[in-house]
Amino acid sequence: MLSPKMLQALNDQINAELYSSYLYLAMAARCEALDLPGAAHWLRLQSKEEHEHAMKFFQYVNERRGEVKLQAIKEPPCSWNKLCQLFEDVLAHEQYISKRINDLVKLARDENDYATENFLQWFVKEQVEEEATVDAVIKRLRLVGEMPQGLFFIDRELGQRS
Numbered sequence: 444m445l446s447p448k449m450l451q452a453l454n455d456q457i458n459a460e461l462y463s464s465y466l467y468l469a470m471a472a473r474c475e476a477l478d479l480p481g482a483a484h485w486l487r488l489q490s491k492e493e494h495e496h497a498m499k500f501f502q503y504v505n506e507r508r509g510e511v512k513l514q515a516i517k518e519p520p521c522s523w524n525k526l527c528q529l530f531e532d533v534l535a536h537e538q539y540i541s542k543r544i545n546d547l548v549k550l551a552r553d554e555n556d557y558a559t560e561n562f563l564q565w566f567v568k569e570q571v572e573e574e575a576t577v578d579a580v581i582k583r584l585r586l587v588g589e590m591p592q593g594l595f596f597i598d599r600e601l602g603q604r605s
């Protein structure tokens with residue numbers, strides 16, 4: 444049985460994961476508008492992954508016999524003009540999500556909810572990977588700066604994500 448505090452925090456996280464999915468979809472749309480189809484593809488896949496994260500929480504809450512309560516998803520921004528800035532924002536968002544996951548682990552510990560603490564470990568590991576992946580993309584984007592040729596190759600590389 445989840446404590447009311449833990450249930451609320453997990454429901455809030457479902458919303459945060461769905462917002463992540465929505466944010467990356469908005470970024471994908473922006474990349475399409477900027478003629479960066481590879482980056483758009485990468486972000487669409489990222490959006491799909493975030494939806495899967497939300498569903499992991501959804502399933503877990505149900506398994507623990509809690510009730511999922513969906514909340515409104517806020518409107519994402521759509522004003523990016525540079526791919527490097529867009530990926531900086533992806534990193535900042537993932538860092539924010541990592542902090543949220545850490546806060547959830549802390550709450551699970553405070554509530555003596557070892558099952559939830561154990562469930563969250565997958566996300567702790569996933570956040571390390573996600574931040575590292577995005578950081579590597581940013582480093583390459585910084586290297587090429589505004590050079591169209593460099594951007595073309597990075598976009599092509601991002602398009603190969605499977």
Ligand code: OFO
Nearest residue numbers: 460493496540573
């Ligand atoms: Fe990008 O991470 Fe979900 O959790």
